[in-house]
Amino acid sequence: MKARAIFLDRDGVINVNRPDHVKSWDEFVFLPYALTALRKLAARDFRVIVTTNQAAIARGLVAEETVRAIHAQMIAQVEHAGGRIDAVYFCPHHPDDKCGCRKPQPGLFAQAARDFKIDLARSFVVGDAFSDVAAALAIGAQPILVMTGRGREQHAEMIANNHTGHPIADDLLGAVEWILREENRD
Numbered sequence: 001m002k003a004r005a006i007f008l009d010r011d012g013v014i015n016v017n018r019p020d021h022v023k024s025w026d027e028f029v030f031l032p033y034a035l036t037a038l039r040k041l042a043a044r045d046f047r048v049i050v051t052t053n054q055a056a057i058a059r060g061l062v063a064e065e066t067v068r069a070i071h072a073q074m075i076a077q078v079e080h081a082g083g084r085i086d087a088v089y090f091c092p093h094h095p096d097d098k099c100g101c102r103k104p105q106p107g108l109f110a111q112a113a114r115d116f117k118i119d120l121a122r123s124f125v126v127g128d129a130f131s132d133v134a135a136a137l138a139i140g141a142q143p144i145l146v147m148t149g150r151g152r153e154q155h156a157e158m159i160a161n162n163h164t165g166h167p168i169a170d171d172l173l174g175a176v177e178w179i180l181r182e183e184n185r186d
């Protein structure tokens with residue numbers, strides 16, 4: 001049977017969103033309960049995969065090697081806390097590049113699906129932005145919007161644009177609990 005995944009956005013879901021971008025490990029601050037949430041997930045039969053837009057690379061604000069190093073540190077810290085991140089996929093492009101991987105485009109998810117043989121229709125996407133929700137809908141996965149990071153402002157904008165009816169959670173821990181509750185209903 002194909003694997004299922006919980007795709008996590010990074011900024012505003014796992015770590016504090018910075019309007020000026022996370023440019024070094026010093027600027028990477030885990031959100032409250034994010035590590036708890038990842039520990040809860042680790043015990044479950046899901047691939048835990050981070051998909052993140054990092055246009056700061058294309059803008060020359062942070063080097064791609066630095067982003068990779070930040071992710072290595074993030075994974076190590078998550079593992080130290082008893083959690084697990086199976087892979088991180090990032091889009092390094094500028095919005096004007098019109099690439100196929102910048103969310104809401106499905107490229108990062110499609111690549112992960114190939115690499116890990118994931119059934120996207122039985123997977124989840126947790127994000128703090130409409131682009132995460134839109135990406136989830138594009139790949140046929142279940143979106144969950146969190147209220148951390150840009151979540152509140154994005155939610156207000158979604159309501160104004162009639163993009164309603166998607167589950168929302170206070171934070172990543174709330175999203176994980178929502179997913180596990182759904183699991184128990186099957």
Ligand SMILES: [Mg+2]
Nearest residue numbers: 009011012128
């Ligand atoms: Mg985000």
Ligand SMILES: [Zn+2]
Nearest residue numbers: 091099101102
């Ligand atoms: Zn891209």
